[in-house]
Amino acid sequence: MTDQAYNFAYLDEQTKRMIRRAILKGVAVPGYQVPFASREMPMPYGWGTGGVQVSAACLTPDDTLKVIDQGADDTTNAVSIRKFFEKTAEVAVTEKTSEASVIQTRHRIPEEPLTEDQILVYQVPIPEPLRFLEPSEVETRKMHSLEEYGLMYVKLYEDISRHGEIATAYAYPVKVEDRYVMDPSPIPKFDNPKMESAALQLFGAGREQRIYAVPPYTKVVSLDFEDHPFDPSKAPHPCALCGAEDSYLDEVITDDRGGRMFVCSDTDFCAGRRAAGFTGEMTNTRPAPVDTEAMA
Amino acid sequence: MYVAVKGGERAIDNAHAWLAEERRGDTDIAEMSIAQIREQLALAVDRVMAEGSLYDPDLAALAIKQARGDMIEAVFLIRAYRTTLPRFGASAPIDTGAMACDRRISATFKDLPGGQVLGPTFDYTHRLLDFALAAEGLEPSEAPEAAADMADLPHVTDFLAQEDLIQREPEGSDTPRDLTREPLDFPTDRPLRLQALSRGDEGFVLSMAYSTQRGYGRNHPFVGELRTGKVAVEMDIPELGFAIEIGEAVVTECETVNQFTGSKTEPPQFTRGYGLTFGHCERKAISMALVDRAMRWAELGEDNVGAPAQDEEFVLYHADNVQASGFLEHIKLPHYVDFQSELELIRRLRADAMAGQHQEAAE
Numbered sequence: 288m289t290d291q292a293y294n295f296a297y298l299d300e301q302t303k304r305m306i307r308r309a310i311l312k313g314v315a316v317p318g319y320q321v322p323f324a325s326r327e328m329p330m331p332y333g334w335g336t337g338g339v340q341v342s343a344a345c346l347t348p349d350d351t352l353k354v355i356d357q358g359a360d361d362t363t364n365a366v367s368i369r370k371f372f373e374k375t376a377e378v379a380v381t382e383k384t385s386e387a388s389v390i391q392t393r394h395r396i397p398e399e400p401l402t403e404d405q406i407l408v409y410q411v412p413i414p415e416p417l418r419f420l421e422p423s424e425v426e427t428r429k430m431h432s433l434e435e436y437g438l439m440y441v442k443l444y445e446d447i448s449r450h451g452e453i454a455t456a457y458a459y460p461v462k463v464e465d466r467y468v469m470d471p472s473p474i475p476k477f478d479n480p481k482m483e484s485a486a487l488q489l490f491g492a493g494r495e496q497r498i499y500a501v502p503p504y505t506k507v508v509s510l511d512f513e514d515h516p517f518d519p520s521k522a523p524h525p526c527a528l529c530g531a532e533d534s535y536l537d538e539v540i541t542d543d544r545g546g547r548m549f550v551c552s553d554t555d556f557c558a559g560r561r562a563a564g565f566t567g568e569m570t571n572t573r574p575a576p577v578d579t580e581a582m583a
Numbered sequence: 584m585y586v587a588v589k590g591g592e593r594a595i596d597n598a599h600a601w602l603a604e605e606r607r608g609d610t611d612i613a614e615m616s617i618a619q620i621r622e623q624l625a626l627a628v629d630r631v632m633a634e635g636s637l638y639d640p641d642l643a644a645l646a647i648k649q650a651r652g653d654m655i656e657a658v659f660l661i662r663a664y665r666t667t668l669p670r671f672g673a674s675a676p677i678d679t680g681a682m683a684c685d686r687r688i689s690a691t692f693k694d695l696p697g698g699q700v701l702g703p704t705f706d707y708t709h710r711l712l713d714f715a716l717a718a719e720g721l722e723p724s725e726a727p728e729a730a731a732d733m734a735d736l737p738h739v740t741d742f743l744a745q746e747d748l749i750q751r752e753p754e755g756s757d758t759p760r761d762l763t764r765e766p767l768d769f770p771t772d773r774p775l776r777l778q779a780l781s782r783g784d785e786g787f788v789l790s791m792a793y794s795t796q797r798g799y800g801r802n803h804p805f806v807g808e809l810r811t812g813k814v815a816v817e818m819d820i821p822e823l824g825f826a827i828e829i830g831e832a833v834v835t836e837c838e839t840v841n842q843f844t845g846s847k848t849e850p851p852q853f854t855r856g857y858g859l860t861f862g863h864c865e866r867k868a869i870s871m872a873l874v875d876r877a878m879r880w881a882e883l884g885e886d887n888v889g890a891p892a893q894d895e896e897f898v899l900y901h902a903d904n905v906q907a908s909g910f911l912e913h914i915k916l917p918h919y920v921d922f923q924s925e926l927e928l929i930r931r932l933r934a935d936a937m938a939g940q941h942q943e944a945a946e
Contacts, residue, residue: 293667299667299669322766322768323766324763324764324765324766325766326666327662327663327665327666327763327905328663328666329663331659331905331908331909331912331913332905332906332909332910332913333909333910333911333912333913334909334913334916336909356916356917357917357918357919357920358920361591361592362591362917363591363594363595363916363917364916364917365591366591366592366595367595370592370595393916394918394920394921395920412910412913423896424769424896424900425769425770425896450932450935451932451935452931452932454928454932456921456924456925456927456928457920457921457924457925458921473918473920473921474920475920475921475923475924476924477924494906494909494910496766496767520927520931521927522923522927535920535923536923537919537920537923538923538926552919552920552923
């Protein structure tokens with residue numbers, strides 16, 4: 288049996304239509320989790336099958352796709368997903384945030400503000416923000432329909448009483464348009480304020496068979512209390528390579544004596560700044576780039 | 584030293600090349616053919632077909648070869664292929680009463696029309712390693728053969744149903760929902776649960792069934808009947824106006840007869856659990872029947888004792904090994920960003936806690 292020719296962006300048109308309907312419903316009811324008949328994809332559940340299906344339903348031959356994982360274009364799973372669409376949709380791909388019309392992401396929102404011409408597609412592992420408080424889907428759906436979010440506020444309150452602050456650092460729950468409490472996917476809470484965006488944001492959870500959306504310019508509020516306001520904190524350092532003070536940072540261990548450096552997690556943002564002449568404290572001390580041929 | 588891990592693409596390509604080499608193993612040893620896997624690892628092929636929900640022994644054998652014998656990976660390959668296939672329509676329900684049985688046993692009646700047929704079973708083998716098998720080239724002696732009995736073998740439960748001793752199953756008229764084309768939502772109905780169990784992981788379904796036997800939602804089952812064999816698959820052809828046979832499939836069917844003393848809504852009678860799988864997967868079929876029966880507590884007016892096997896949401900959401908292994912293994916993927924945010928949180932909480940301790944000590 289030989290490789291067969293697949294439809295544009297792998298999924299058949301009927302399936303794409305089914306997914307687009309779910310997306311439209313999601314856009315119409317921001318933050319509501321729309322069940323959809325997720326397909327078995329040729330990559331494992333939990334590895335971005337929801338995002339891939341949403342991207343496949345959004346892509347047209349004229350689109351330019353960017354795929355990031357942990358903010359970077361060159362992490363293995365981002366490479367794998369980008370290759371999948373290069374192969375099945377033959378769309379143009381880019382690593383530049385500003386050049387992309389569709390950006391599929393896992394765990395980050397690009398630092399550069401997005402525009403009305405862009406779609407940001409999130410890969411979502413567990414779409415239900417109440418799941419770790421209530422394991423039953425039947426119960427959580429009921430809680431959403433009754434707008435019964437007391438359990439979530441109790442959890443946040445208990446955090447404060449035990450730790451002095453809300454002990455959630457990523458996948459920090461938000462409320463969308465004053466109605467649905469939504470899981471923003473496991474992005475750091477630093478990224479939460481960026482969800483009020485000019486771009487359309489779509490969320491795909493393949494294994495859990497859910498799609499949801501945040502339309503452009505939608506109100507997205509991170510849950511908090513008046514006396515404990517939401518704090519989108521990050522590591523208190525500038526990027527060691529580009530000096531950015533306002534970007535999310537990866538901590539990289541540089542030796543076995545406690546040495547470490549902090550660098551932008553968004554590789555395109557960091558590279559853009561360096562190209563524009565910005566420097567960080569390790570810009571000049573940085574060793575020559577490692578020979579990736581040898582590494583691989 | 585900061586190493587920007589560029590080169591993910593090259594690493595992936597090289598990993599795939601290495602994997603292909605490992606799959607082949609020592610090239611001094613003859614390569615396995617698909618036909619060899621299909622014929623000599625037939626039960627593995629059957630399991631891949633059952634959990635992959637696709638009846639094609641050659642493709643299942645190919646998947647096993649490609650997956651280096653990793654059964655869940657093989658099931659995954661078959662599922663991913665299956666999802667791309669066009670749906671021409673649905674077959675007529677198969678008639679297991681007309682099955683050409685290789686094996687048919689009942690644990691409830693010593694003898695019955697059609698008799699007990701042990702068939703090719705491990706059941707009464709002594710599990711002693713057969714070192715003679717290690718020496719290749721020995722053909723097994725031919726098994727004695729009797730003339731085939733072409734009569735249909737009636738289902739054991741039909742005998743009980745004649746006396747109304749076992750609950751009758753209402754004939755469903757609707758085409759059952761297709762689990763692979765619609766999102767799962769709860770509460771489900773029995774056809775949907777049976778679909779999910781039939782493609783569920785054998786190990787998971789086995790353990791769930793075992794838990795009911797040990798007391799978590801106990802419902803003592805008898806294997807009313809277990810049968811394996813070929814059935815005809817027929818399909819209605821609209822242009823013809825009648826059904827024609829389009830092929831054959833080997834399936835395993837298990838019907839359990841369960842004790843039931845009656846409830847508020849049902850008179851005392853036996854009740855049923857049902858299991859059906861592609862291929863010869865009898866451990867799976869029996870397990871499926873037990874779990875099916877456990878999940879029927881609501882329709883039979885039984886108590887929900889809170890046993891895991893009674894909880895359809897728990898069982899159906901966790902029975903699928905392709906979903907489970909995908910999600911489990913995704914934690915291998917980079918989580919630098921989440922971890923970094925947790926790292927900062929823990930450092931901050933620790934700093935606060937330590938400061939508190941120092942202050943207490945000072946006081």
